[in-house]
Amino acid sequence: xxxxxxxxxxxxxxxxxxxxxxxxxxxxxxxxxxxxxxxxxxxxxxxxxxxxxxxxxxxxxxxxxxxxxxxxxxxxxxxxxxxxxxxxxxxxxxxxxxxxxxxxxxxxxxxxxxxxxxxxxxxxxxxxxxxxxxxxxxxxxxxxxxxxxxxxxxxxxxxxxxxxxxxxxxxxxxxxxxxxxxxxxxxxxxxxxxxxxxxxxxxxxxxxxxxxxxxxxxxxxxxxxxxxxxxxxxxxxxxxxxxxxxxxxxxxxxxxxxxxxxxxxxxxxxxxxxxxxxxxxxxxxxxxxxxxxxxxxxxxxxxxxxxxxxxxxxxxxxxxxxxxxxxxxxxxxxxxxxxxxxxxxxxxxxxxxxxxxxxxxxx
Amino acid sequence: xxxxxxxxxxxxxxxxxxxxxxxxxxxxxxxxxxxxxxxxxxxxxxxxxxxxxxxxxxxxxxxxxxxxxxxxxxxxxxxxxxxxxxxxxxxxxxxxxxxxxxxxxxxxxxxxxxxxxxxxxxxxxxxxxxxxxxxxxxxxxxxxxxxxxxxxxxxxxxxxxxxxxxxxxxxxxxxxxxxxxxxxxxxxxxxxxxxxxxxxxxxxxxxxxxxxxxxxxxxxxxxxxxxxxxxxxxxxxxxxxxxxxxxxxxxxxxxxxxxxxxxxxxxxxxxxxxxxxxxxxxxxxx
Numbered sequence: 001x002x003x004x005x006x007x008x009x010x011x012x013x014x015x016x017x018x019x020x021x022x023x024x025x026x027x028x029x030x031x032x033x034x035x036x037x038x039x040x041x042x043x044x045x046x047x048x049x050x051x052x053x054x055x056x057x058x059x060x061x062x063x064x065x066x067x068x069x070x071x072x073x074x075x076x077x078x079x080x081x082x083x084x085x086x087x088x089x090x091x092x093x094x095x096x097x098x099x100x101x102x103x104x105x106x107x108x109x110x111x112x113x114x115x116x117x118x119x120x121x122x123x124x125x126x127x128x129x130x131x132x133x134x135x136x137x138x139x140x141x142x143x144x145x146x147x148x149x150x151x152x153x154x155x156x157x158x159x160x161x162x163x164x165x166x167x168x169x170x171x172x173x174x175x176x177x178x179x180x181x182x183x184x185x186x187x188x189x190x191x192x193x194x195x196x197x198x199x200x201x202x203x204x205x206x207x208x209x210x211x212x213x214x215x216x217x218x219x220x221x222x223x224x225x226x227x228x229x230x231x232x233x234x235x236x237x238x239x240x241x242x243x244x245x246x247x248x249x250x251x252x253x254x255x256x257x258x259x260x261x262x263x264x265x266x267x268x269x270x271x272x273x274x275x276x277x278x279x280x281x282x283x284x285x286x287x288x289x290x291x292x293x294x295x296x297x298x299x300x301x302x303x304x305x306x307x308x309x310x311x312x313x314x315x316x317x318x319x320x321x322x323x324x325x326x327x328x329x330x331x332x333x334x335x336x337x338x339x340x341x342x343x344x345x346x347x348x349x350x351x352x353x354x355x356x357x358x359x360x361x362x363x
Numbered sequence: 364x365x366x367x368x369x370x371x372x373x374x375x376x377x378x379x380x381x382x383x384x385x386x387x388x389x390x391x392x393x394x395x396x397x398x399x400x401x402x403x404x405x406x407x408x409x410x411x412x413x414x415x416x417x418x419x420x421x422x423x424x425x426x427x428x429x430x431x432x433x434x435x436x437x438x439x440x441x442x443x444x445x446x447x448x449x450x451x452x453x454x455x456x457x458x459x460x461x462x463x464x465x466x467x468x469x470x471x472x473x474x475x476x477x478x479x480x481x482x483x484x485x486x487x488x489x490x491x492x493x494x495x496x497x498x499x500x501x502x503x504x505x506x507x508x509x510x511x512x513x514x515x516x517x518x519x520x521x522x523x524x525x526x527x528x529x530x531x532x533x534x535x536x537x538x539x540x541x542x543x544x545x546x547x548x549x550x551x552x553x554x555x556x557x558x559x560x561x562x563x564x565x566x567x568x569x570x571x572x573x574x575x576x577x578x579x580x581x582x583x584x585x586x587x588x589x590x591x592x593x594x595x596x597x598x599x600x601x602x603x604x605x606x607x608x609x610x611x612x613x614x615x616x617x618x619x620x621x622x623x624x625x626x627x628x629x630x631x632x633x634x635x636x637x638x639x640x641x642x643x644x645x646x647x648x649x
Contacts, residue, residue: 193479200478200485201471201492204457208465211454218414218452219532220440220469229475327458327510 030278031192038184042177051176055183057288059244062187064268064284065194065277066237071266072275072323073198074230075210076126077134080141081265084235086257087117088242090148093160093252102167103247107240114239115232117144122231126224129213141262149254159253163246174247183244190237195277197233206230207275271312272319279321286320365428367392367567368413368536373422374591375412382408383419384591390567390584392535395558397578398571400588401611406571407449409588410540414446415439426536441469445534447525449541449571455514459505462513462524463496466531499527503557519550526557537561539570543577555581579603587611 041054067081091113092106125136148154155161165174166182173182197203205226208216217223246252264287272283290308294301312320366389373386383405390396398406411417413424415436423432431439445466454462471492477485500509505523507516513524522542529537539558543551551574558581562568572578578585579599587595587602589611595602602608 196478196481197475200475201468201473201488202475202478204461204464205468207457207461208454208468211456212452214416214436215448215452215454216465217436218416218440218446218448219465219528220437221465222435222437323456325456325458325461325512327460329508329510 031195034278034281035184035188038188039181042180046177048176051180053289053292055176055180055248057285058180058183058187059241059248060265060268060288061281061284062190062241062244063238063265064272064280064287065191066234066241067265068269068275068277068280069194069197069206069237070230070234071269072280073203073206073210074227075206076227076230077130077137078231078234078262079134079138079259079266080121080144080262081137081234081238082257082259082262083121083141083144084114084117084238085242085245085261086144086148086254087113087235088239089246089252089256090154090160090242091239092243092246093163094153096164097160097162100164103164103243104166104168106243110239110243111236114235117239118232118235119228122228122235126227126231138259138262141257141259145254145257148257155253157254159251159256160246161251163250163252165250166247179248183248186240186244190240191277191281194233194237198275198277202226202229267309270319271309273322274319275323276319276321279319279323282320365425366390367427368569369423369425370409370413371423371425373409373412373424374420375408375417376420381591383412385422386588386591386593387422388586388593388596390536390569392567393562393565394583395562395568395570395581396584396586397582398569398586398588399573399575399578404588404611405591406588407540408591410446410538410571413439414444414538440532440534443535444538445529445532445536446538447529447540447542449544451518451521451525453513453521453525453528456512458511459500459507459509459513459516459524460493460496463499463527463531464492466499466528467492467495469532495531496527499531500524502530502560503527504553518545519547522546522550530561535566537566537568539568541571541573543572543574551577 038058042051063081063085066084067078070076070078070081088110091110092103095101095106095109096103121137121140125133125140128136148159149157165172166179167173168182171178173179198206205216205221206229208219208221209223209226213223216226245256249256265284268284268287269280270283271287272281273279291301291305294304297304368390370389371387373383374381375383386405386409388396388398398409400406408417412419415431415434415438418433423430425431426439426442426444429442431442431444454465457465471488473485473488476482477488497509500523503523503526505520505527507520513521516524522545526539526542529539542558543554546554555577558568558570570582582599584597585595585599585602586593587605587608594607594611595605597605
């Protein structure tokens, strides 16, 4: 992350997608493909166990895409992200139990509480830089968990149970398959939202802050406000993830929000490729499903899980699918991925120019 | 009419070192002012005070009648000040176009809701950003690739991108901190042309520069700094023959305190100083 700034003068091989495969990876239809896979999944495997795992994975994708706003776009290392999920989950649980409301009606309360939590945690800490911020967020994560552990309204160590499931337009979506579908749609919209934010004026401002805070400030970007905005958006995504989590399990307790969970979400972001929504989604799915695939190994599975993660980080430190800085040049229409004819022209261009002009290496 | 930039009795100290110690100068719209001085004279510190990166101990900075002393850099930038940095400060992993878009943060008209729902306003403003970015890159005469990360560019091109980013701010006051550092002769000629083009847009250009030929050719006015203070302020011709300036560059002749310094202009003094500095370096390398 920011420690690597010193090597910033060295050219890297990031540029125009070199092969047809990577052009496919950059194509806009890919999101629809992932959405379709998620929709088809219950037709392949619809056991309660599979649905449970898949729903957890989908919620995890939401958390990772939220943390990606904070860590990937804005470069703020947050080690206590799960605190926002806790705030969302507890708000949803307490409000829906107290007023006997369906969980979806708690969304406004969840939004208010997570924005507040983002402000309370962000406002004093975002004046700090890199490592110090990480330590303070780590502390806040624990503070939220310990507070939940000791208050009566949160049910203390035993937490809250009997949280109602999702009801929408008179339909009961609390059965595993309908609930899974609800989560897929809900999460897809939010993932799309985080990707769109990343491509906007605000998203660019986040990247400017990540790349060089002083230069961003000199360009008139109020870095403190921009960082706070990243934090608040991250908090909202996390809080909504918490709400789904509460509705999914119908019981929450402080043990669900330990530091390990923060670390896992962060791992999904780093492993997938910071700043790239697609990579982060892949990372989140891998992180949440891998332990399940290794379940036959018994207690060894976490050892293998750890070894796999270390191997990935050694062999591919930038993540599976890192953000790629690339834009069409002037005159290009930018639609050269997808249609057959333009693909051919791409191949022709590669034949003519075998050397990648950006790096001087052979493409 | 009051000048666009007015610096009055500016002071900043780092511990006991008074880097800027009572600097005063002005710059008008449509004027190129060079700030020169020996290394350590406090030129860059003065720039950092003006743009808000350092908080001055005392004194005042006024831009277009607004007092901006000690404000946050972003707030100062919003009053119409833009700058480049002595050591390039680009956004290395972002594309050339994105870097230039960095200068346009304060205008363009879209908020996060436009971005979330991709409203027509969002599309319009994104198209506007791209068009403007291309326009400013053309303005500075940038010819390289525009969709690739800036870290992959040659140094001279990175300088151009930084200029384009600074210009995209559309500021009234342009502060250039050694824009010619590390450029070759022809690139410097282009830089001179660019400075004149920026001035012709109606902005005030204040630049720090070491190359005397550049300074003398392009500036309407030259401010010479030494020990954190201006020691001369005038047209290039006036400053060139100012004894105090020659002394600052070449030192005083201790043996003959009454005699005039042997060099008759700053350019001669520079040459002599460079020759003295280069000789041992070349010897060491060979």
